[in-house]
Amino acid sequence: MAEPLLQFFSLMDAQGGVIVKEPPKFDLDLYVQNYRGRTRFDRLFLIARCSVPLCIDALKAAIAEAKKGRDTQQYREAVECLRVASPHDPDAIFDQQWLDATDKVNRVELNRLSVELKAYKNNLVKESIRMGNEDIGRHLESTGDLHGAAESYAKMRPDISTPKQIIDVAKHLVRVSALKQDWGMILAHVAKLVGGHSSEDEKVLHGYIKIVQGIACLGQERYEDAAFSFLDVDPTVPATVYNEIASPNDIAVYGGLLALATLEREALEKLFLGSPTFRTFLELEPHIRRAITLFVNGRYSACIAAIEAYRADYLLDIYLQKHVPKIFAKIRSKCIVQYLIPFSCVKLDTMNAAFGTPDHPVEEELIAMIKEGVLQARIDAIDRLLITVSASPRSKLQASALETAQKYERQAIDKLRLLGLASADLELKGRKGPGPAAGISLPSMGDMGLIEDSIMA
Known part of the structure; x- marks a missing residue:
């Protein structure tokens, strides 16, 4: 590794970054062609700061992507990183002329849009006010002011009048929230x-909702909910x-x-491998389908190897990176537990x-x-054995039979007592206050003797 590149990744490591x-x-x-919008730069910039082999190429691609837009801060950050990683690269020199011209255009455009919006408000034209706020929101989003963009999009709500406008506003806010x-x-x-449109529009909207829900649940570590959201796309x-947020490959x-990490074998086989809809996504990522198939077929070590081979790819994903260690740990734990089910003890060398x-x-x-209680077992360090701890089936059966017998005995005694009360010609009266048998008048000690004599007779 060249000295400047080594220095760059030492700096990234010191900042707590992931180095691949x-x-x-x-x-x-x-x-990167699978995406459009600001997410293209964000993904390229993440790859550049994390991947040693792709660092320079990703930085140069990020610089080119930034110059296609109007966010000068993105351009400055990418060039500054390239100056550290490869100071002699021609792209590591700031294009000051482009920076000045773009900043000037951005200021002029924001001023123009603000003046137009003010005029619309004076004229009290709701549709024009809504469009004016939308234009300002798009401009602020394109220049990197995501907080200001979210505020402008939110200001559209008082002036919307159709279901489609409600959906458009929500999509704007979802996109900005995903970027943040x-x-x-x-x-x-x-x-x-x-909804509220044709069946085709409802289907498209449903798919969009499930994708963004899945990504949000993934970010909140609600892995099972996220898996089912992606399943419904x-x-x-x-x-x-939806390619401003994710791609079809990402869904797969x-x-x-997440399904491997959270669902049992039967659910994996039925809902994911057996799903005609999700199978279409799995065709885009054959290694994911192979890993699920291996798990379902009981080839656990091969399943782990299949996903480990793509760990570097997952660590370079903008949404998945933070969760890779936890997800992989869950998958490994499941595989180990399933592997041990048929055995009472296994050699540690075999494990x-x-x-x-x-x-x-x-x-x-x-x-x-x-x-953690995930595995019910104990380790014999002397003989190097892993001994699983499980309740004896015979003990379980005996405990169940004893509980059933005791329940039958209680029911029989209660029935005999009722028969004794009836044969002794005793009257049951309701109680006014709370007690151990609220609503029923308990017999006296003398009555209990009569009841016992009746039962014995």
């Missing part, structure tokens, strides 16, 4: 996305509807990984061969799972 040294399996140019990674606001705005929904990866690596033996992971 392995090359990803995707092609950078093809990858404000997951709670995404879910709040999604609640305002209602219709593959016939055009990618242009997010849905498949290491199946789930361990030379650098990371499986013993520490097993200890952590036992402490």
Whole structure:
């Protein structure tokens, strides 16, 4: 690694960033073509700051992407990073002329839109006011003022008059919230996305809602809810509807990984592998389909290997990166638990061969799972055995039979007491106050003797 590049990633590491040294399996140019809008720059910039092999290429692509827009701050950040990582690259020199010209155009355009909006407000034309706020919101969003853009979009609400306008406002706010990674606001705005159009429009809107809901639930670590949201996405929904946030490949990866982490074998086989709709997404990412199939077929170590091979790709995803360690840990735990179900004890060497690596033996992971209650087992360090702890089926049967017998005995005694009360010609009267048998008058000690004599007779 060149000295400037080493210095750049040392700086990224000091800032708490994720450093990925392995090359990803995707092609950078093809990858970024799946998106449009600000997310293209955000994804390129994340890759540049995390991937050692793609750093320079991603930074140069990010600079080119920034110059297509009007956000000068994006351009400054990308060029500054390239100056550290590759100071002799021609793109590492600030294009001051472009910066000055763009800043000037941005100021002039914002002033023009503000004057127009003021005129619309003076004329009290609701439709023009709504469009004026929308234009200002789009301008602020394109220049990087996401907070101001969200405020402008929110100001459109008093002037909307049709269901389509309600949906447009909610989509604007969802997009800005996704760029800010404000997951709670995404879910709040999604609640305002209602139907009211043709069946085709409702299907498209439903797909959009499920995608943004899934991403928001992923951000909040509600992995199972996110998996079911991605499962409900219709593959016939055009990618242009949601590619400002995600791509069809992302839906397959997010849905498949989260399903592996949270769902049992039967649900995986029926809902994901057996789903004709989600299967279309899985065709885009064959390794996800292969990993789910391996898990369903009981080949757990191969399942883990299939997703581990793509760890570098997942660590370079803007939404998935923070959750990769936790999701992978959940998948490994599930695989280990399922692997141990048929056995009462397993050699630790066998467990290491199946789930361990030379650098990371499986013993520490097993200890952590036992402490957390995920795995009911104990480790024999002398004989190097993992012994599963499970209740004896015979003990379970005996306990169940004893409980049934005791319940039958209580019911029989209650019935005998009622028969004794009836044969002793005793009257049951309601009680006025609370007591151990509220609503029933308990017999006296003398009456109890008569009852016992009646029962014995």
